[in-house]
Amino acid sequence: MQTSIATVSLAGSLAEKLRAAAAAGFDAVEVFEPDLVASPLAPAQVRALAGDLGVRIALFQPFRDPDHVDPGVRARTVQRLHRKCEVVRELGCDLLLVCSSVHPGAVREDGELAAQLRALAEVAAGHGVRLAYEALAWGTHVADYRHAARVVAAADHPALGTCVDSFHVLSRGDDPAGVAALEKVFFYQVADAPALGMDLLPLSRHHRLFPGQGGFDLAGFHRAVLASGYDGPVSLEVFNDLYRQADPGRTAVDALRSLRHLADLAEPGTLPEAPSPTGWAFVEVAASEEGSPAVTGLLGALGFARTGTHRRGEVDLWTNGGVRVVVNGRPTRARAQLSSLGLQAEAPHALAQRSRELLAAVVHRPVGTGEAEIPSLVAPDGTWVQFCGRAPDWSEDFLPVPGREPAAGPRLREVDHVALPQPFAGFDSAGLFLTAVLGLCGGELSEIAAPDGLVRSRAHCSADGAIRIALEVGPTSGRLRGRPLASGHVAFRTDDALAAAAAFAAAGGEALEVPENYYADLGARFDLDAGFLDRLRALHVLYDRDEAGGELLHFFSRALSREFFVEVLERRGGYRGFGVANTPVRLAAQRRAPGE
Ligand SMILES: O=C(O)c1ccc(O)c(O)c1
């Protein structure tokens, strides 16, 4: 697969965009006209720079509004085309993208339109340039890829073919099956988009995403394009307001990652298999010297016991039932923060090749003699993801602490999920890491009204649900008002949340206080036994019920820091959600008690 990216997908000057695309490893770029027009580099210099960087310029775009009912305008269009074809040649390429017309003077009769496009193709051919005609979803007369292909066939000129762009096909809800039957595909652009139910032009210009970040079936689309016999570049064209501001180097890495993952989804086996984590080995909390007593105090109140201490000191292992928490006291900036996720995996060392192809290098922590080498990845937010096999056993790095009896109270079963707070611009990037590199499946996006703005959250799960990682992003990058959210947390599953909450309170644990109004509403929404409701209220336990009758009981510790708190939950009757209905109440309560 030849990989390509449109310069419009990246922030910066044209030179910076080319450098970012080349550094990530793209084979080619599409040069977006406004990027060139604003650049101090002459087209020949752009060509030379691309050559030095080792990226090919595959196409120049867009040439707009090619047809017109007014002969005067048409004559101007021909002049414009001559000029732009010269630019195409100076850039060292031979392909110009032509968008279907969007103005009211567009030709609305196919025979005439074909004749006008044929005349333009003849002009282009004189320069050694080919035209790739693209149906924009909001085109005046041509908005459908099949319509564009019919007009191109009728024009019947060797220098005229089509450009298929997944956005314009799938955003309209068109059937992509016909793509496989297209005969003259000169170029293929790919973009994803969220299902926002908005007009297609603003959706296209502001909200496009890289493959896998939105809601389109791009694997099916990709297969259809390949089935047409197309073997040119696969080019990402992602107009997105956040990517326009983001570091182009990081965006380009995400972009290429998404493209390689797409190729693998379309033709499984293109990449080595995903690591398929089978469960949690541990979660690690980094705690500063001041934060450490609060973390260990919280774990103690939750019935954890310190059962191991690391051979090299400063790091302790705390266990309760099937749950292991590593508390890392080595110097850190945060008071307390989830710093590392230990996943149990069948073949951790098979991870390296796939992740390298997905531009996520495997790293190892410095280890002492006799300690387990754990292959790890660093997620975009800096969280380490460590892959623990059966042997060597990572827990043997910890020397047992003798005579420590766990506190009384119900045992915890396992880590249910973790939630990682993301920087405002990092949400989609982190999601792509979890789906492409870790092979998790992204769920529905939840948008939650919090006191200081909208919080977005999405869970990513392994096929069997053993691993669940939620990503959360707070209101805005700068938080116009209010405080940062304390949204990083680990949720432990128990068989009896009420008993766990009672034991936690008895051991001096401080649960996040839930207001009376919440319980009044709960009593109104669900037909709950009065005694049961009273127990929930007394213990600050929240409740949810799904459509199949599954129930969730859960409570939260007070936040230890803005980055860390703990949830304990019980799932009854196959409840699969995360209690999102209760999140606004939790966020408001955390605003009142934000942690240090
Ligand atoms: O929004 C646009 O105008 C535009 C331009 C060029 C494209 O390839 C495209 O898909 C959209």
Ligand SMILES: [Mg+2]
């Ligand atoms: Mg396009």
